Amino acid sequence: MLTTLKRIVDEVNRQPVLEKALERVAQLAKQTMQTECCSIYLADHDNRHYLLMATDGLSPNSVGSVAIGFDEGLVGLVGEKEEPVNVANARFHPRFLITPQVKEDAYNSFLGAPIIHQRQVVGVISVQHSTQSFFDESKVAFLVTLAAQLGSAIAHAEARDALDRAEHPELKSRARSLKGVAGSSGIAFGHAYVIQPHISFADIVPRRTHNIGREIVRFKQAVKKTQQELKVLSVKMSSILPSDTSAIFDVYHYMLNDDTLGERVQEQIHSGWNAATALKIVIEELCSEFSQMEDSYIRERVTDIRDIGQRVLINIIKKELSKRPIPDKVVLVAEEVTASMLAEIPREQLQGICSVRGSNNSHAAILARALGIPAILGLEDLPLTNLDGRETIIDGYSGQVFFNPDSVISKEYQVLLVEEQELEELVQSIADKPAETKDGTQVSLAINTGLAADFEVVRGIDADGIGLYRTEIPFMVRNCFPSESEQCALYQKALDAYPGKSINMRTLDVGGDKPLPYFPIEEDNPFLGWRGIRMTLDHPEILLVQVRAMLKANIDRGNLQILLPMITSVQEVDECLRLIKQAHAELEEELQRTLVKPKVGVMLEVPAAIYQIGLLSKKVDFFSVGTNDLTQYLLAVDRNNARVANLYTYYHPGVLEALKFIANQCHKFNTPVSICGEMAGEPIGLLILMSLGYRKFSMSAQNLLKAKWILRHISLSDIADLQHKVSFETDPEAIKLIVSEKLDQLGLGGFIRAGK
Structure with a gap:
């Protein structure tokens, strides 16, 4: 069964046209289940109906024309119940819908299963038979398993389809957007610039071509380049491997020289596909053919076929990518955006970010907010290949991205962009004003930083120092650990940016979603693994050098x-204090002078730490709440995992209760506390935190002025009842709605949506 399932799902991924893929699935499912009919319906949520997209058994003329309402028929019932429906005699069921054009008079039994992707029904697959009997459990299990497998495959194919329609204006009446997670607010216009370190056939979005001659030349050049690479590899490996093992390169050469491969690829190009798509079609067809052979030796050649095809594909794509210039306005697109990728693009050209992986508080989102550019993450169904160069609009409020948008969408967002710029000019007018509420309550606003660009952004803005200096960012954009003198120079710049104001430098916090390329950490569960203070305590030489650089600066x-960072026990704090004391004593002896002992604080981000505030307060001088990781650990949600990104929210009642508990405990033990997580940079989060009693915040430089504007336009009396109101709510969305309505009442709604 597993082999059959894999084969059917592979058909969806392999076929460049969704309709053809679904047609093949219907054929294979009917054949496997030995039924008389199999049909696939896809959901149209705008029109609230299921459209028949493929069938093997009903009238072929009904495909694309028969629509069944969400509340109609047995197909609609499957969607409503979100579970399989097994009926022995469909004609006598109260939900049976007579649809003459499908010509299903011969069928009695019916079994349907919902096709679900990300908690939404995207379609229904059904099988029918002439006998009046229930389908047995094994057939029900198979159809349910198949439907579950099809969900993501269909969503991915529909995303490809949306991009194809965007590329051909005649195929669309209205631009479709792809939806992800809003990681950094704002609106951006630009051209997609794809950074794709790994290229595979799964990434290839089928594309047509009108220039057949050019594509054939591209294919032939890629084959020639691959042959040259294999020749070099063959010579290199022949001196290392036995002759019978290194002979695999002879097989590869034979396959590349075989006219069959070249002819089949060129046939596909002549039928209108570009070189990469044609190669994908042929290689996957060959793999499918070989895997069904009885001869085990031939079946094993599937790996060789895929490997050689992969090598040719890389050379097709590489040649294309190497020639492209960086657009004037870049929307960076990648599987996962990293700090080093951002460093490759000139800051003045970078307009926005799209990432397949990540959520609203992954490291990429934090970097985007620091740079003040919109970001959309968790675009799970985004096909990266062939997005390059497309006109792109990002809505960092709603999480929508448009590729090749139509004129209507472009005009709408141009208007919103002008309003955004007007709002930006408005908040700039209070740059030199203190952060205080209308009734005179003083609030401390500092910045979160780690990028040199942040110091430029806040120049001329009255900020209360740096609440969180992320020292890992300079580590991440290098090829090796920075030296003590290099670190010292960086830290001096940060300390000089705000003379006389506190600069909170976090010790190296890598691991999780912040890897070092020269110090890889391979773990099954990195967020619960060797990260933060755990790593640096295991490598005191790294921590000591860093602390010495800080003290020198x-x-x-x-x-x-x-x-x-990442403190879970008093013992960890004791060990850190010992090492800080050691570095301090070493420097005093080395420099023959007395050095100021800095205050030391602990980040409250691991849940265990918040229940040790009383004990920790005896050891440290202050606390800083890292709402990003605290939320992740309280909710057991990987903030980099797009599949559970919708579960990650600061506004979960459990998270708010924890924040309330922290505020009360810090007050009880008379220890200063601030919020350094990204929650404070969100208008909704800022109001809730104020209502919980917090008065010290740090946030990205780009959000600081907006926060100051909001604070200067509210009174504590305006939000006095906020904590009480949200405490009765169990739904995070309801909590957000309450605070959003309050912002609207105060005339501050323009800070939570596009426009003013």
Whole structure:
């Protein structure tokens, strides 16, 4: 069964046209289940009906024309119940819908299963038979399993289809957007620039071509380049491997020289596909053919076929990518956006970010907010290949991205962009004003940083220092650990940016979604693994060098504070304090002078730490709440996993209760506390935190002025009842709605949606 299932799902991924893929699935499912009919309906949520997209058994003329309402027929019932419906005699069922054009008079029994993707019914697959009997359990299990497998495959294919329609204006009446997770607010216009370190056939979005001659030349050049690479590899490996093992390269050469492969690819190009798509079609057809052979030796050649095809594909794509210039306005698109990728693009050209992986608080989102550019993450169904160069609009409020948008969408967003710029000019007018509420309550607003660009952004803005200096970012964009002197120079710039104001430097916090390319950490569950203080305590040489650099940078400045990440126990704090004391003593002896001892704080982000606030307060000088990781650990949600990104929210009642508990405990033990997580940079989060009693916040430089504007336009009396109101709600969306309505009442709604 597993082999059959895999084969059917592979058909969806292999076929470049969705309709053809579904047609093949219907044929294979009917054949496997030994039924007389199999049909596939896809959901149209705009028109609230299921459209018959493929069938093997009903009238072929009904495909694409028969629509069944969400509340009609047995197909509609499957969608409503979101579970299989097994009926022995469909004609006597109260939900049976007579549809003459499908010509199903011969069928009595019916079995349907919902096709679900990300909690939404995207279609229904059904089988029918002339006998009046229930389908047995094994057939029900098979259809349910098949439907579950089809969900993501169909969603991915529909995303490809949306892009194809965007590329051909005559095929669309209205531009379709792809939906992800809003990672950084704002609107951006630009051209997609895809950085794709790994290229595979699964990434290839089928594309047509009108220039057949050019595509044939591209294919032949890629084959020639691959042959040259294999020749070099063959010579290199022949001196290492036995002759019978290295002979595999002879097989590869034979396959590349075989006219069959070249002829089949060129046939596909002549039928209108570009070189990459044609190669994909042929290689996957060959793999399918070989895997069904009885001879085991021939079946094993599937791996060789796929490998050689992969090598040719890379050379097709590489040649194309190497020639492309960086657009004037870049929307960076990648499987997962990293700090090093951002460093490759000139800041003035970078307009926005689209990432297949990640959520609203993955490291990419945090970097985007630091840079002040919109970002959309968790675009699970985004086909990367062939997006390059497309006109792109990003809506960082709703999480929508449009590729090759139509004129209507472009005009709408141009208007919203102008309003955004007007709002930006408005908040700039209070840059030098203090952060305080209308009734005079003083609030501390500092910045989260790690990028040199942040210091430029906040120049001229009255900020209360740096609440979180992410020291890992300079580590991440290098090829090796920075030296003590290099670190010292970086830290001096940060300390000099705000003379006399506190600069909280977090010790190296890597692991999880912040890898170092030269110090890879391979783990099954990195967010629960070797990260933050755990790693640096295991490598005291790294921590000691970093602390020495911080202490050196603090000479004649005196505004350094050290922040310890991922603390789970008092023992970890004791060990850190011992190492800080050691570095301090070493430097005093080395420099023959007395050095200021910086204050030391702990990040409250691991749930265990918040229940040790009383014990920890005896050891450290202050606390800083990392709402990003605290939320992740409280909800057991990987904030980089797009599949559960919708479960990650600061506004979960459990998270708000934890934040309330922290505020009360810190007050009880008389220890200063601030919020350094991204929650404070969101208008909704800021109001809730204020209502919980927090008065010290740090956030991205781009959000600081907006936060200041909001604070200067509210009074504590305006939000006095907010904590009480949200405490009765169990749904995070209901909590957000309450605070959103409050912002609207205060005339501040323009900070939570596009426009003013």
